[in-house]
Amino acid sequence: MTASASFPRRRLGDLSVSALGLGCMGMSDFYGGAEEAVSLAVLNRALDIGIDFLDTADMYGVGANERLLAKVLKTRRDEIVLATKFGNVRAEDGRMLGIDGRPEYVRAACDASLQRLGVDHIDLYYQHRVDRQVPIEETVGAMAGLVKAGKVRHLGLSEASAETIRRAAAVHPIAAVQTEYSLWTRDVEASILPTLRELGIGLVPYSPLGRGFLTGSIRRPDDLAANDWRRQNPRFASGNFAHNLALADAVKALAAERGLSAAQLALAWLLDRGPDIVPIPGTRSIDRLEENAVAAGVKLEDDARRHLEALLAEHAVAGARYPEAGMASVNG
Template structure:
């Protein structure tokens, strides 16, 4: 392991969007990984900004709007310091079988107005299309995002959980600044097609869940540890049938981290930075945490370089993981990517 510097670097994520090379994912401040205390959450968010983690990521569905309202208390005095990202497109189905995404232009625009009100701001720096609605051509949805750029309500457009084909089609309508995708040592399906496309188009990568939703850090050893409302209970890799295999893989991550003299969280993030260099993609991962000490631990990872031996060992693990990364792979990019490539 080589440590080069301790400060975050300001990068061009894509299309001129300047952000630090690590962001702050705020979703965990609103309870999906267990109970959260608002006062502590606000201290952590402010600490992140103080530490230079000024790229702050939220979404309208996090806590059903709670997350944006919480961040509004920070933005009230620190808006000029923050590059702010939020999202729209996911809906909570009322009945089984109802659509789980909505890409209708009117819906996207309505969601932004509601987000702006909750956040207490006039403009969002980066606005993501959170999940692709298969009923609406992506060109129509991105056209609505382009209208919002023209109206001065958003500065840059992002996409989350897209395929390489969808990225190309969207980018042809309006330049896309960033894609937000799950990406970690054990979740690497975007490498085959999407990362090369992003590199070609100059689109940055904002990885989420790079710490395995807390699994790599030792926060979870079994599903029984999780609170009843913790949404990790629904993820295949945490189920009883899969977690034993994945704990074995985690032990190997721990071994590599110990040899490098860093924590498993730092190793996981350092691996992401190494892969981004390999694929020539600008990257700003957004690890989320409720604790200020973890912010500092994560920031230190941006200055690390891993040995060739460690990279070689880590790069063998994804092929051995048990379970899909999310419960509905067709709601995320993997299933659609495979289908679209088979039809090409």
């Protein structure tokens, strides 16, 4: 794929972004080791081909992912729509300490992210998880203060319930809500997506390729590194893995019939769900980045839609999308 300034674009509220973003988490955390030089090459290549929507968070690598992006932001800030998140608090050794949505923490977290990123403003600032101990009005009120101060341009939420989204939007406009959404995770369709569309809020699906499972490249749990977080994910557990592999294989076969990779078909399906949806697949490979980018130009036909729906009905997904502790923090 050659460099292109005409990569398709979409809107998240009033924010214009590339139709596909790039999730940067795996470059620093959770999915095994990564080489910084390779990650920087992927980031720069994404910008070269027109993918300008980069997604990070202060918890990824306990700040390391933001510091990684700073190396690209230093020379290419004007080309980047920068999204980061706060709220998941980790110790320096990586231990999870909880969720914090207190106004004073919101302000402190933003200042710390700005320093690590080496920028004077964040384009889209998300609350990573809802703090059920702090009224959302207080958290979003503090976030709105960051907009007023010029430190943040647009606000977002992640893994918030429809009710929380409504309450937040009553305090300040919300540009986007980030949540897991893919061929094997469709919870958002029940109440959250209709609420977003009623309020004019965009949806940013993370893990749009089922944490890599839907690409068909992961054939057994032992394909994952020993320190890969997915080994703790119920859908990757030995009891569910073989069952879920049937769905991945069926998607791969359907994609091949249409001259696509499984990843391209899965992303095209998401993009086809509406013009207000901007998936953020993550990768540490330029080849995979360019493969994913092709999906932005794929037009899904009615026949493909019907076949995918039939596959999803036939192959129900086995296992929750997070371990029990993780599920307790979603839909807040």
